[in-house]
Structures are given as C-alpha cells and as structure tokens.
Amino acid sequence: MSPLEAAEVPPSLARSYARAFGDEGRAWIAALPALASEALDRWALSRDGAAASGEAALVLPVLRKDGTPAALKLQMPREETASALIGLRAWNGEAAVRLLDHDPEGAGMLLERLDATRSLASVEDDDVAMGILAELQARLVRVPAPPGLRGLGGIVTEMLERAPEAAAALPDPAARRLLRTWAAAVAELVDEPGDRMLHWDLHYDNVLAARREPWLAIDPEPLAGDPGFDLWPALNSRWDDLVSRGDTRHVVRRRFDLLTSVLDLDRARATGWTLGRLLQNALWDIEGGEPALDPSAVTISEALIGR
Numbered sequence: 001m002s003p004l005e006a007a008e009v010p011p012s013l014a015r016s017y018a019r020a021f022g023d024e025g026r027a028w029i030a031a032l033p034a035l036a037s038e039a040l041d042r043w044a045l046s047r048d049g050a051a052a053s054g055e056a057a058l059v060l061p062v063l064r065k066d067g068t069p070a071a072l073k074l075q076m077p078r079e080e081t082a083s084a085l086i087g088l089r090a091w092n093g094e095a096a097v098r099l100l101d102h103d104p105e106g107a108g109m110l111l112e113r114l115d116a117t118r119s120l121a122s123v124e125d126d127d128v129a130m131g132i133l134a135e136l137q138a139r140l141v142r143v144p145a146p147p148g149l150r151g152l153g154g155i156v157t158e159m160l161e162r163a164p165e166a167a168a169a170l171p172d173p174a175a176r177r178l179l180r181t182w183a184a185a186v187a188e189l190v191d192e193p194g195d196r197m198l199h200w201d202l203h204y205d206n207v208l209a210a211r212r213e214p215w216l217a218i219d220p221e222p223l224a225g226d227p228g229f230d231l232w233p234a235l236n237s238r239w240d241d242l243v244s245r246g247d248t249r250h251v252v253r254r255r256f257d258l259l260t261s262v263l264d265l266d267r268a269r270a271t272g273w274t275l276g277r278l279l280q281n282a283l284w285d286i287e288g289g290e291p292a293l294d295p296s297a298v299t300i301s302e303a304l305i306g307r
Contacts, residue, residue, distance in 0.1 A: 152225025186276030194226030
C-alpha cells in the first residue's frame with residue numbers, strides 16, 4: 001500500500017488548518033501522513049488516486065480488500081467531526097453518502113466512493129439543480145435528530161446575546177438596522193427550535209453524483225433544529241453566477257418557493273429562520289473583523305422580507 005507523502009498534502013489544506021487552529025492545526029497537518037498510513041493499514045486499503053481536500057479534510061480514493069472503491073476521509077477530531085459521524089450513522093445512506101467504517105479516536109472515516117468530479121453545480125438549469133437538492137433535503141430532514149447533536153435553541157440564544165455588540169460594531173446605520181431586524185425575526189422563533197436533523201451546509205458543491213443513486217449529499221455538519229434554518233446554503237449556491245446574470249432577488253424567491261414547497265414548510269417561519277441564518281453568518285464575519293454585511297446576505301434578505 002502506497003503511503004501518503006508529505007508533499008501530497010494540499011497546501012490549501014495546510015493553510016486552512018494553520019489559519020483556523022494555529023500551532024495545533026500545523027501539528028495535525030505534520031502528522032497527517034502517519035495518520036493516513038495507519039488508516040490504510042487498519043482497513044487493509046490500497047491507494048487508488050491522488051489526494052484531494054476541502055477546507056477541513058483530506059480525502060484519499062482507495063480500494064477495499066475486495067476491490068470495492070471507497071474514500072478515506074481524514075480530519076482533525078473536533079465537535080463538527082463527531083456530529084458528522086452521528087449524522088451519517090443515523091442517515092445510513094439515505095440521501096447521503098454512506099459511512100462504511102470510522103475511527104472514533106482519530107476522526108478517520110471510510111466512505112462510499114462518489115464522483116468527486118461531478119457536483120450538482122454541473123447542472124446548468126438552476127430549477128433542475130435546486131429541485132434535486134430540495135428532494136434530497138426533504139429526505140434528510142425526515143430523520144429525527146438523535147441524541148448527541150447540538151440544538152438550534154441553544155445556538156440561537158447565544159446568537160441573540162451577541163447580536164447587540166455586533167450591531168454596534170457596524171459603521172453603517174442601515175446595516176445596523178438590518179442586523180437587528182434579523183435578530184428580531186429569529187427571536188420570535190427561538191422557543192420552537194425544532195427537532196429534525198439538519199445537514200447545515202447543503203449547497204450544490206456538497207451534492208455529488210453517485211452509483212447507487214443519481215446524487216447524494218456529502219460533508220454534513222448536523223445539528224437538531226427546524227429545517228427552515230437549513231435553506232441558506234441552497235439559496236446562496238453558485239452566487240457569483242447569479243450576480244453575473246442579474247435579477248438575483250427573483251432567483252432567490254424562486255429557489256425559496258421551490259425549497260419550501262418540496263419540504264412542506266411554513267413560509268413565514270422559513271423566512272424567519274433564514275434571517276436567523278444570515279444573522280449567524282454576520283456574527284461570524286463581524287467578530288472576525290469584517291466591517292460590513294455580506295452583499296449576498298443583504299440581497300437574500302431583501303428578496304425574502306419584500307415578499
């Protein structure tokens with residue numbers, strides 16, 4: 001079995017870990033070749049292609065002992081990794097990539113092999129792509145959240161505590177008013193946070209072509225909550241293309257209509273939860289030093305509030 005060479009670790013992954021975790025992240029990246037070798041040995045896997053990565057994980061195409069294609073995913077153990085394992089076990093391949101095995105201590109996952117070269121972003125017709133995503137999302141949120149996942153109620157309560165300070169940090173009065181509007185909308189819903197299992201990051205690039213089904217979801221960051229809180233990644237999918245074509249508000253409304261229809265959501269509640277998701281993103285940005293609201297968030301807000 002071919003080991004992972006240090007030179008194969010994508011520089012973008014190393015930069016991401018250094019930026020997010022500092023010395024701890026750099027140490028984990030340095031240990032990654034050894035971790036990969038241990039996982040290859042543990043599951044009797046052979047390399048079957050070049051290493052790839054996203055922001056948080058290294059993925060190695062592999063073959064199992066019986067020749068079955070699979071994917072070895074390695075990422076630093078943390079709360080999101082534990083949540084992903086809980087979610088993938090509960091979904092058990094229903095609308096999502098199937099978890100074949102995992103290392104509870106090292107956060108290594110052995111997953112079924114999907115087509116990493118073809119995501120839902122490759123489907124040019126936006127209504128078709130959004131319809132596929134919506135159907136997958138409807139299947140995912142049918143599963144009640146199992147024990148061990150973060151709950152939306154606690155997340156939103158913490159967000160509302162942080163919102164006043166974040167609003168005060170925005171120099172633009174209009175931006176301050178808008179952030180407070182988002183906070184007020186989600187404050188009306190916090191007492192009914194929901195109990196479905198949310199993917200939390202379901203956008204076009206996190207849906208890949210598969211063998212046992214045409215498309216399957218990948219890279220979940222599950223939490224327990226209301227499905228309305230899970231719509232923003234879909235609404236924001238392929239955003240630069242929408243902006244280049246113009247009339248983004250119209251497309252956002254069309255996407256929202258399709259998602260809420262397929263998921264059978266109350267549109268007023270779904271609007272409030274989506275504004276709450278915009279608030280969450282804004283809090284992260286402002287606390288990270290951003291002096292303004294993201295233009296895409298403002299556009300999505302205008303599209304939904306102006307309904």
